[in-house]
Amino acid sequence: MRDALVAAAFQLFLERGYEQTTVDDIVALAGVGRRSFFRYFPSKEDVVFPDHERCLADMTAFLAAGDEDDEPVRRVCDAARLVLRMYAENPTFSVQRYRLTKKVPGLRAYELSVVWRYERALAEYLRGRFAGRRDGTLQADVIAAAVVAAHNNALRSWLRSDGQDDADSAVDHALGYVQSAFGASPTPSAPLAGEQPEDVVVVVSRRGAPLWRVVQEIESTLGRD
Numbered sequence: 001m002r003d004a005l006v007a008a009a010f011q012l013f014l015e016r017g018y019e020q021t022t023v024d025d026i027v028a029l030a031g032v033g034r035r036s037f038f039r040y041f042p043s044k045e046d047v048v049f050p051d052h053e054r055c056l057a058d059m060t061a062f063l064a065a066g067d068e069d070d071e072p073v074r075r076v077c078d079a080a081r082l083v084l085r086m087y088a089e090n091p092t093f094s095v096q097r098y099r100l101t102k103k104v105p106g107l108r109a110y111e112l113s114v115v116w117r118y119e120r121a122l123a124e125y126l127r128g129r130f131a132g133r134r135d136g137t138l139q140a141d142v143i144a145a146a147v148v149a150a151h152n153n154a155l156r157s158w159l160r161s162d163g164q165d166d167a168d169s170a171v172d173h174a175l176g177y178v179q180s181a182f183g184a185s186p187t188p189s190a191p192l193a194g195e196q197p198e199d200v201v202v203v204v205s206r207r208g209a210p211l212w213r214v215v216q217e218i219e220s221t222l223g224r225d
Contacts, residue, residue: 002040002050004030009047010096018048018104045110048097052114055086056121063125072129073143073183076122077175080151083118084171087155091163098159119148143182150174 008030012021023044027037041047059079066075087094101107123144130136154170 001030001032001036005032005037005040006047006050009044010093010100013048013100014096018100018107045107048100048107049110049114051086055083056117058082059118060121063121066125071184072126073147073179076126076144076147077179079122079125080118080147080175081171083151084155084167087159088163088167095159095163098156115148115152119144122147139182143178146178146182147175150178 005026009021009026012025012029016025021044023034023037026044026047027034030037037047041050059082062079062082063075101111123140126140126143127137130140133139151171151174154174155167158165158167158170
């Protein structure tokens with residue numbers, strides 16, 4: 001019944017327009033009563049975003065299932081990919097919703113409130129991981145906002161392509177900026193068996209020594225067995 005209500009609503013939105021469609025129109029087309037509609041959706045706006053509550057719950061559970069070994073920034077980036085997956089499950093519906101939301105100011109405001117809830121979930125996770133850090137709360141809030149901004153930039157680009165572009169690649173590229181800016185630097189790997197570690201050369205030179213003298217010292221050192 002939930003899916004039937006969503007299908008009826010979008011059929012009418014496309015035919016008549018969002019503002020001209022009432023809840024009574026939706027339930028009449030779906031063949032159910034008003035009580036059934038409000039059992040699933042608190043308002044007409046909610047029928048436009050029927051999957052976000054589930055996605056938000058999945059994101060919250062994903063973050064809670066992490067452990068201390070998870071790199072925090074990578075974890076929140078992976079959590080954001082759950083939102084992309086939700087959109088990509090039904091590209092046609094996602095594109096229709098994107099077009100509808102662009103036309104209706106009330107829906108844009110509603111969407112912003114949904115986005116803020118995602119951002120808050122990411123920030124709360126990061127605040128827990130950064131507890132005790134100097135400016136830990138500030139870092140958490142800034143990184144959460146950056147993750148949402150990067151994800152949404154790539155998502156909107158995919159929606160503007162009518163769902164034809166590679167959404168995964170676009171989001172991976174965008175979130176890569178966040179990870180490179182805020183993520184932990186990778187730990188240098190140990191040399192493989194049989195592999196010689198790289199030499200590190202330290203040259204101590206007198207202040208004001210000519211450059212050719214410094215180069216000569218380096219060449220002399222590297223030339224030694």
